[in-house]
Amino acid sequence: MSDWHLRSEFRNGVNTGGAIQYVWMFGIIGAFVLLLACINFMNLSTARSERRAKEVGVRKTIGSRSAQLTLQFFSESLLTVTIAFLLSLLLVQLVLPLFNEVANKQMTLEWHKPIYWVSCISIIILTALVAGSYPAFYLSSFKPVQVLKGTFKAGRNATLPRKILVVTQFTVSVILIVGTVMVYRQIQFTKDRPVGYNRQNLITIPAMNTTIHDHLDAVKNELLNSGAIVSIAESESPTTGILNSSSGFSWNGKDPNLSTDFGVVNASYDYGSTIGWQVKEGRGFSRDHLSDSTAVVINETAAHFMGLKNPIGEVITKWNQPLTVIGVVKDMIIESPYAQARPIIYGLSSWTGNVIIVKLNADLTASAALAKIEQVFKKYNPEQPFEFQFVDEDYARKFGDEERIGKLAGAFTILAVLISCLGIFGLASFTAEQRAKEIGIRKILGASTITLWHMLANEFVQLVLLACIIAVPVAYYFTKQWLAKYAYRVEISWMIFLATAVSAIVITLLTISYQAIKTAVASPVKSLKSE
Numbered sequence: 001m002s003d004w005h006l007r008s009e010f011r012n013g014v015n016t017g018g019a020i021q022y023v024w025m026f027g028i029i030g031a032f033v034l035l036l037a038c039i040n041f042m043n044l045s046t047a048r049s050e051r052r053a054k055e056v057g058v059r060k061t062i063g064s065r066s067a068q069l070t071l072q073f074f075s076e077s078l079l080t081v082t083i084a085f086l087l088s089l090l091l092v093q094l095v096l097p098l099f100n101e102v103a104n105k106q107m108t109l110e111w112h113k114p115i116y117w118v119s120c121i122s123i124i125i126l127t128a129l130v131a132g133s134y135p136a137f138y139l140s141s142f143k144p145v146q147v148l149k150g151t152f153k154a155g156r157n158a159t160l161p162r163k164i165l166v167v168t169q170f171t172v173s174v175i176l177i178v179g180t181v182m183v184y185r186q187i188q189f190t191k192d193r194p195v196g197y198n199r200q201n202l203i204t205i206p207a208m209n210t211t212i213h214d215h216l217d218a219v220k221n222e223l224l225n226s227g228a229i230v231s232i233a234e235s236e237s238p239t240t241g242i243l244n245s246s247s248g249f250s251w252n253g254k255d256p257n258l259s260t261d262f263g264v265v266n267a268s269y270d271y272g273s274t275i276g277w278q279v280k281e282g283r284g285f286s287r288d289h290l291s292d293s294t295a296v297v298i299n300e301t302a303a304h305f306m307g308l309k310n311p312i313g314e315v316i317t318k319w320n321q322p323l324t325v326i327g328v329v330k331d332m333i334i335e336s337p338y339a340q341a342r343p344i345i346y347g348l349s350s351w352t353g354n355v356i357i358v359k360l361n362a363d364l365t366a367s368a369a370l371a372k373i374e375q376v377f378k379k380y381n382p383e384q385p386f387e388f389q390f391v392d393e394d395y396a397r398k399f400g401d402e403e404r405i406g407k408l409a410g411a412f413t414i415l416a417v418l419i420s421c422l423g424i425f426g427l428a429s430f431t432a433e434q435r436a437k438e439i440g441i442r443k444i445l446g447a448s449t450i451t452l453w454h455m456l457a458n459e460f461v462q463l464v465l466l467a468c469i470i471a472v473p474v475a476y477y478f479t480k481q482w483l484a485k486y487a488y489r490v491e492i493s494w495m496i497f498l499a500t501a502v503s504a505i506v507i508t509l510l511t512i513s514y515q516a517i518k519t520a521v522a523s524p525v526k527s528l529k530s531e
Contacts, residue, residue, distance in 0.1 A: 029412045032172050036419040038131035039165040043426040045135035056139055069140035077132025085124050102407050162427045163463055169420040170467035170504060176413040177500045178475035183406040187399055189490035196332030198276035201360040202391040204238045211381040213352040219380055228372035230361055231274040234353030235267035239275055240394045242334055243354060251306050251316040263342045266349035274359050282312040282327035285348055293348055297327040302343035337398050338486040421511045424460060428512040432519040440524030452520035457509055464508045468501040
């Protein structure tokens with residue numbers, strides 16, 4: 001039972017996942033964002049390597065071994081990560097109420113549990129090892145003779161590892177951007193899907209006893225005379241869910257081996273006119289036809305599922321009881337808006353429904369109409385508190401999980417892009433320092449600021465383009481896998497990948513422009529003098 005929430009999806013009796021997929025997804029995204037931060041630490045630690053070269057040379061000269069220097073740099077990494085962890089605890093405590101609101105959860109930091117602190121310490125050590133590994137081994141490998149003679153130079157090839165790291169950062173960022181955009185497009189695409197009925201000014205009221213059912217005609221007349229409503233009906237299921245299913249239907253030509261599972265909605269005569277369903281063939285239920293007590297209305301999917309080319313007048317049986325099809329209505333989104341509509345059979349009910357569906361009068365404000373409805377309901381049923389739910393709000397909740405995923409993915413994406421910008425800024429700073437003399441000579445020979453900016457920017461644009469080339473097929477694969485679980489889904493457009501690539505290039509140019517222009521306008525005297 002403890003697994004019911006996280007592992008609720010089954011196929012052929014085998015568990016295939018459920019909400020646990022989102023836990024893994026955000027866990028992986030969080031790990032990637034942390035990896036981006038580790039990459040930045042590597043870049044920024046080694047970008048100024050020449051400034052620490054003499055320190056390493058002196059330490060080695062007076063007897064320090066490489067292992068000791070490696071431990072020193074690992075210690076610096078551990079200290080940095082520990083301070084960052086303490087700051088993160090403070091930020092998490094401040095942001096947690098907002099996160100709980102977005103995620104619709106009530107999470108707290110479990111300070112009192114030992115496993116919490118063991119996990120935190122493990123993450124600190126692991127992060128310090130990952131972030132500090134490259135700087136530690138790289139800085140401790142300097143040769144003291146070259147460093148102290150002044151002949152040490154990191155060289156142009158020293159930027160290669162940093163370029164690889166920056167490409168990795170932007171690859172992850174582009175994947176996250178594409179994924180976030182696709183989540184929002186899928187939500188909007190599904191929200192625009194026709195629902196098959198009119199949700200506006202429609203409310204459902206739970207029926208906790210038979211009192212309103214016993215006086216339904218009187219309640220209806222009073223509400224109509226007050227001008228509060230347009231229509232009222234009873235139903236065993238709300239318009240946003242099906243509470244009854246049956247496999248006991250059969251019809252002429254049915255395959256005896258066919259497995260059936262029809263949604264069944266039993267309601268009063270005015271159900272169709274109240275919700276505003278759309279009749280495609282035949283008619284809805286009517287008090288003018290006494291035979292409607294043994295009649296049914298089916299949706300398009302049910303007609304297609306049963307193979308009824310001319311469904312009006314066809315007889316289907318439910319547990320050997322004959323029922324005549326009098327109408328076909330367009331499919332309505334009653335359950336998941338992301339799935340294909342189920343075959344649904346609508347029948348007349350003579351007993352109390354689980355809900356009462358009311359169409360408010362649009363000429364009155366909702367508050368005024370509800371006040372009149374409450375007065376009438378309390379008159380006939382004073383024991384039941386007056387509770388109601390707007391159907392459009394109930395329908396909007398069907399998108400809650402995906403909207404929360406979109407918001408959280410958007411937050412992760414913004415964080416990843418910011419970290420990537422810091423990474424490329426560090427690489428730009430390192431590159432500018434390495435090429436300071438070259439830029440000074442170019443300026444003396446007449447190169448303009450725009451020319452120098454273009455020279456520096458071109459290198460980074462190539463890196464981002466490479467990241468996009470790597471990220472696009474990966475993003476396409478994972479996006480397609482995610483969309484596959486939705487029967488009603490948006491198409492993947494190449495424009496998304498193009499727009500993301502252009503955005504990444506623009507962000508890159510904005511990030512490096514400060515450092516590039518600063519280097520380009522600097523006086524060549526400072527970079528070319530020998531002392």
